[in-house]
Amino acid sequence: MEPSDLPGLALIQVLGAQDALAFIRGRDSSHARVEKEMTSVLSAAGCERWAGLSEVLTRWRPRLVDVAPERDLATVARLHGRLLVPEDPQWPPALEDLELAAPIALWCRGSLTALPAQARCISVVGSRDSTSYGANVSAEIASTLVQHGFTVISGGAYGIDAHAHRGALSASRQPSRQPSPQQALLEPGLEQTAKPGLAGTNAVSGGYRPAEDVPPTIAVMAGGVDRFYPSGNEDLLRTIAERGLVVSEVPPGTNPTRYRFLQRNRLIAALSSVTVVVEARWRSGALNTAHHAEALSRLVGAVPGSVYSANSAGCHRLLKEGSAVCVTDAADIAELAGGIGEHLSTEPYVEAALHDGLGTSDLLLLDALPLHSATTLEKLCVVAGLSAATVLSGLARLEVLGLAERLGGGWKRSRRS
DSSP states (O other): OOTTOHHHHHHHHHHOHHHHHHHHHSSOSOOHHHHHHHHHHHHHTTOOOOOOHHHHHHHHGGGGGGOOHHHHHHHHHHTTEEEEOTTSTTSOGGGGGGGGGSOSOEEEESSOOOOOOGGGEEEEEOOSSOOHHHHHHHHHHHHHHHHBTOEEEEOOOTTHHHHHHHHHHHHSOOOSSOOOHHHHHHSTTTTOOOEEOSTTOEEETTEEEOOTTSOSEEEEOSSOTTSOSSGGGHHHHHHHHHHSEEEESSOTTOOOOHHHHHHHHHHHHHHOSEEEEOSOOTTOHHHHHHHHHHHTTOEEEEOOOOTTOGGGHHHHHHHHHTSSEEOOSHHHHHHHHSOTTSSOOOOOOOOOOTTTTOOHHHHHHHHHSOSSSOBOHHHHHHHHTOOHHHHHHHHHHHHHTTSEEEETTEEEEOTTO
16 A cells, blocks of 8 residues: 555554455455444544545555565665564654554664654755755755754755755764765765764764764655665765665655655654755745644744745745744754753854944934034034933933043034944
8 A cells, every 4th residue: 555545554553454464365345344443543534535445445455466575574684774663662753643644664774773763853855956055055954963963854855855965974973984985975074083072972063973873864765765766866875874774664666656755755744853944946845844744743944045046935935824934054943953942042242333222312312413523512402302401411421432522612423433
């Protein structure tokens, strides 16, 4: 069955995975009790109408000839991966928020098979036809997030996805062996060595690299983990498998389709505490991920771009509709991902102006003071529109602040003002 096939997932919930497969393999074309319980499960999930058990069985049974669990398990084992099921201790609890639409299993390929906690995962997504602006922003955001202990999740596609993965890999702890020439091209700066830092971390470029058991990045695929797609990102995805994780809910050998890409997006959103859209056109697939995140009560961030750029129209749409928070750097994103008081970003220091803190009457008086020649009290009252008492007290305050000075029998503005 396809991902998010709600009748199939309802059948598994009613009978269990093994009995559901046995039922599909059987000869029964319907079962009143099973269909009634499935209807109840689907109704609770918001699916009021469905085709019925007999109809969905005709969809599933032709596919039985392709079901070969032993072959699929052997394939993923050969790739140094494993199959995760909801009963495993490593199963990510965040997927439970998908309720009935949660995947029945995850095929994982990589040196690390444990997915980090949702609070430490941030998805970075965007258009495939990214601009240089989007490429730089996504790589910088991903790199900084990894340096501060977060895992970057994306879809392994061209454009923003690929730049986010590369940025995350460039900031992660390097393996002890020498990188291949392909990896060196993929990840500039691989030759950097880590400096001693805090326990379990390494200080790099002003940040901290996570421990070796934390994947810097996770690629969630629409096809099987044995087929790197798109082929142009094969070297990148292979590097992710070596130093991070490649994950899919469909078994090895499965081809990616448009439907599977859209369903894959719900996993990216569910596994992350924050989904960040760096660049997206008005009808970009990245907005589908953002909408999944919003439906799951996850936080969504959008990076603003030029009002003239079609590649940022989707981001501006999210901001306009109130679906996303404006983010401009990794500090903004980390603040969204943390609890109250965690990862607070510091405001940039700006030197106070001399006029800061002045009241309305003092500002009116300061504007009335000439810069080059002195003027009288009576003229200041007329120009500023203030009483003589207010002007006198205001001149005293401005003189103390160094904004006004006496000249002969009159007053003028000081040069520092």
